Amino acid sequence: MASYKTLGLVNTREMFKRAINGGYAVPAFNFNNMEQLQAIIKASSELKSPVILQVSKGARNYANQTLLQYMAQGAVEYAKELGCEHPEVVLHLDHGDSFELCKSCVDMGFSSVMIDGSALPYDENVALTKKVVEYAHAHDVTVEGELGVLAGVEDEVVAEESHYTKPEEVIDFVTKTGVDSLAISIGTSHGAYKFKPEQCTRDPKTGKLVPPPLAFDVLDAIMEKLPGFPIVLHGSSSVPQEYVDMINEYGGKLPDAVGIPEEQLRKASASAVCKINIDSDSRLAFTAAVRKTLAEKPGEFDPRKYCGPARDEMEKMYKHKIIDVLGSDGKLAE
Numbered sequence: 001m002a003s004y005k006t007l008g009l010v011n012t013r014e015m016f017k018r019a020i021n022g023g024y025a026v027p028a029f030n031f032n033n034m035e036q037l038q039a040i041i042k043a044s045s046e047l048k049s050p051v052i053l054q055v056s057k058g059a060r061n062y063a064n065q066t067l068l069q070y071m072a073q074g075a076v077e078y079a080k081e082l083g084c085e086h087p088e089v090v091l092h093l094d095h096g097d098s099f100e101l102c103k104s105c106v107d108m109g110f111s112s113v114m115i116d117g118s119a120l121p122y123d124e125n126v127a128l129t130k131k132v133v134e135y136a137h138a139h140d141v142t143v144e145g146e147l148g149v150l151a152g153v154e155d156e157v158v159a160e161e162s163h164y165t166k167p168e169e170v171i172d173f174v175t176k177t178g179v180d181s182l183a184i185s186i187g188t189s190h191g192a193y194k195f196k197p198e199q200c201t202r203d204p205k206t207g208k209l210v211p212p213p214l215a216f217d218v219l220d221a222i223m224e225k226l227p228g229f230p231i232v233l234h235g236s237s238s239v240p241q242e243y244v245d246m247i248n249e250y251g252g253k254l255p256d257a258v259g260i261p262e263e264q265l266r267k268a269s270a271s272a273v274c275k276i277n278i279d280s281d282s283r284l285a286f287t288a289a290v291r292k293t294l295a296e297k298p299g300e301f302d303p304r305k306y307c308g309p310a311r312d313e314m315e316k317m318y319k320h321k322i323i324d325v326l327g328s329d330g331k332l333a334e
């Protein structure tokens with residue numbers, strides 16, 4: 001049993017209050033390996049941004065839960081070495097799917113957990129989320145719940161089955177469960193293929209796919225029901241075309257990958273959306289740099305020689321998100 005406070009981590013409570021009042025969003029970046037974590041901490045520390053380190057169930061299986069916990073603890077110290085006197089780092093469970101998993105993360109020193117009951121019938125989602133909240137709050141750990149279903153590979157939901165969050169449900173859900181933040185569905189989805197080509201139009205000049213806009217009317221209706229309440233957007237990678245092109249140029253095959261235009265994420269960041277989840281863009285940056293390096297230097301077999309450039313590319317991408325999209329640079333409390 002470890003308390004996140006002894007690990008130097010913080011929960012999301014104050015962080016989200018400031019983000020809503022300040023009109024910006026805190027980046028929630030997933031990590032599965034050392035290079036991603038280094039790039040996230042370097043970007044957020046140098047830019048004096050609060051940051052949420054997200055660990056999925058898949059990440060725990062891939063990297064080992066104990067190792068990840070110590071890595072996050074080490075990340076706080078690394079941030080200090082980089083000149084951040086009081087770093088604000090949250091260690092968050094992404095898409096927790098059971099009470100047991102959430103409990104185990106709380107017990108291991110996570111400062112925030114998501115319980116994703118969005119695919120369950122409404123009453124079961126309420127009951128499960130409430131149970132997690134009761135346990136987590138007893139340890140001062142904050143909880144993210146979810147209403148509405150995202151389309152996407154990870155959710156095993158096809159676009160037609162996704163549905164937007166119902167604004168008429170949000171007050172009841174938040175009141176009954178006691179969650180600290182709410183993930184909503186307004187048209188984002190997980191992965192690098194957020195929209196089918198037939199859902200998009202094509203830019204006549206570039207021939208690139210232009211996705212349909214997010215449902216900002218639904219977001220507005222939710223904000224009206226829950227004034228000042230922290231809202232979370234999942235599936236918010238923009239799938240930068242430069243990475244898709246680079247991957248395809250160096251032997252990859254990502255046809256018609258398309259994400260959320262950054263302009264829309266900027267607009268969301270200025271609203272009550274105070275946490276924006278980005279994972280796929282990091283995978284794309286990493287893969288693009290590795291493919292390029294190995295294609296240009298076929299004799300290379302030292303992983304540092306291709307993971308190093310991949311790490312640099314991710315750091316550049318994270319910095320761009322922080323400065324140009326979410327606006328969380330310079331927002332540490334210190």
Ligand SMILES: O=C(CO)COP(=O)(O)O
Nearest residue numbers: 191234235236237279280
């Ligand atoms: O929502 C996410 C993690 O929970 C990540 O979304 P992306 O796949 O768009 O990066």
Ligand SMILES: O=C[C@H](O)COP(=O)(O)O
Nearest residue numbers: 056058059095154190279
């Ligand atoms: O929600 C999806 C996140 O991008 C995590 O993905 P993962 O489950 O493959 O680790």
Ligand SMILES: [Zn+2]
Nearest residue numbers: 116118146150
């Ligand atoms: Zn979900």
Ligand SMILES: [Zn+2]
Nearest residue numbers: 190234235277
């Ligand atoms: Zn997600």
